[in-house]
Amino acid sequence: MLSMTRRVSQARSLLGVVELPPDKSIAHRAALLAALADGTSRLVNYSPAADPQSTLSCLRQLGVPIYEDEHGILVVEGRGLEGLQAPDRPLDCGNSGTTMRLLAGILAGQPFDSVLVGDASLSRRPMERIATPLRQMGAELTLTDGHAPIHIRGGRTLRGITYRLPVPSAQVKSCVLLAGLFAEGETTVIEPIPSRDHTERMLGLSVVELNGERYLTVRGGMRIPARTWTIPRDFSAAAFFLVAGTIVPDSEIRLPGVGLNPSRSALLDVLRAMGADITVENERSYGGEPIADLVVRSSTLHGVQVGGAIIPNLIDEIPVLTVAAACATGRTEIRDAAELRVKETDRIAAMAENLQALGARVEVFDDGLAIEGGHRLRGTTVRSFDDHRIAMAMGVAGLVAEGETIIEGAECARISFPGFWEVLDRLAGRPVAV
Numbered sequence: 001m002l003s004m005t006r007r008v009s010q011a012r013s014l015l016g017v018v019e020l021p022p023d024k025s026i027a028h029r030a031a032l033l034a035a036l037a038d039g040t041s042r043l044v045n046y047s048p049a050a051d052p053q054s055t056l057s058c059l060r061q062l063g064v065p066i067y068e069d070e071h072g073i074l075v076v077e078g079r080g081l082e083g084l085q086a087p088d089r090p091l092d093c094g095n096s097g098t099t100m101r102l103l104a105g106i107l108a109g110q111p112f113d114s115v116l117v118g119d120a121s122l123s124r125r126p127m128e129r130i131a132t133p134l135r136q137m138g139a140e141l142t143l144t145d146g147h148a149p150i151h152i153r154g155g156r157t158l159r160g161i162t163y164r165l166p167v168p169s170a171q172v173k174s175c176v177l178l179a180g181l182f183a184e185g186e187t188t189v190i191e192p193i194p195s196r197d198h199t200e201r202m203l204g205l206s207v208v209e210l211n212g213e214r215y216l217t218v219r220g221g222m223r224i225p226a227r228t229w230t231i232p233r234d235f236s237a238a239a240f241f242l243v244a245g246t247i248v249p250d251s252e253i254r255l256p257g258v259g260l261n262p263s264r265s266a267l268l269d270v271l272r273a274m275g276a277d278i279t280v281e282n283e284r285s286y287g288g289e290p291i292a293d294l295v296v297r298s299s300t301l302h303g304v305q306v307g308g309a310i311i312p313n314l315i316d317e318i319p320v321l322t323v324a325a326a327c328a329t330g331r332t333e334i335r336d337a338a339e340l341r342v343k344e345t346d347r348i349a350a351m352a353e354n355l356q357a358l359g360a361r362v363e364v365f366d367d368g369l370a371i372e373g374g375h376r377l378r379g380t381t382v383r384s385f386d387d388h389r390i391a392m393a394m395g396v397a398g399l400v401a402e403g404e405t406i407i408e409g410a411e412c413a414r415i416s417f418p419g420f421w422e423v424l425d426r427l428a429g430r431p432v433a434v
């Protein structure tokens, strides 16, 4: 794809309503569970973003009929646990770690061989973390130097295991639980530090808490009923506007119907602790997930310490949190976030380099970074590192930096948020470039 450059200039104010894209994590899971269900499921508000679309194209290759009805609702004709078909070529997960890791769990229990591939970024991300528990269950997988391509040998008998997660990762947890559907007996995942809980919620698993750890158990052969899944708007997409609406003066942005799952929304608490003015209105439930309308207004921020067990609950929001930190008075320190180094890019190094280029004072640690806020930011050219969250976080920084910030490789926003740049222009009252 051609590299696209976006120019963002300092904004006087941001005003308006943003209809955010559907939740990416929930969309992946709804598609996968619908494919394994007995009967036809409907997915209301499925995400047009590139990552959830990668999950759909892999499922289609596995013989799952998926189409849109006349109302734009996605119809998935579930194949049941035994009905997937052998793919005739490698399954391309694109840029999506969630697609690759969750699908690997399902494919480990199939009677056929399969190969999972991804783009350059995904092919650099660690896959041993899923191969280890899957091999303990009896699966046969070959990685390429710890990475994709992943070759999965079919026809293996899987047995249930008890697996304590060595890294807090919802993708590893979900991979093991999905493989557990195809295993003999029960599979238990023990989570010392909670991560996003969509998989267990959507599978209807009971959660046992013991000595501060969460125990999740799935029974092999458990049938998945077909149903209608409704997908709330993505809190991780809201994050960019929660920060933008806070740091740009004279702003008011309304974000209707945003998912507020407590295992995802720690950024709200952190921004409020920094002094942000965010109101939560009209709290309700949507498809088994809590949602609400969020309203953010400009305010001044002060630095905070962020670390420990809340990190997995805001891991994807940390790039844009560092932008808030650069605009706050005092020091913000983010620790225990080494996982950021193995996302679409090394998000610690990428944000440090980009914020420093704008004039921010940043100190880098193995597991995080510290930002001495309140220094003047000046627009310059920065890179997305082909990482959607870096591109969008720098778009937000460009709204407060003096002059113009030029973001190279900005098109990757489409991975989670098609139309992001147009929304930014509209809120700033600028003609929307197409």
Ligand SMILES: O=C(O)C1=C[C@@H](OP(=O)(O)O)[C@@H](O)[C@H](O)C1
Residues within 6 Å of the ligand: 024, 025, 026, 098, 168, 169, 170, 171, 172, 174, 196, 315, 316, 339
């Ligand atoms: O399960 C999920 O939907 C996700 C889990 C997280 O990854 P890890 O499991 O690697 O922490 C997160 O960063 C990713 O964007 C989505």
Ligand SMILES: C=C(OP(=O)(O)O)C(=O)O
Residues within 6 Å of the ligand: 051, 095, 096, 097, 098, 099, 316, 343, 344, 389, 416
């Ligand atoms: C890390 C992310 O996604 P994934 O792991 O699915 O590629 C993300 O969306 O920030």
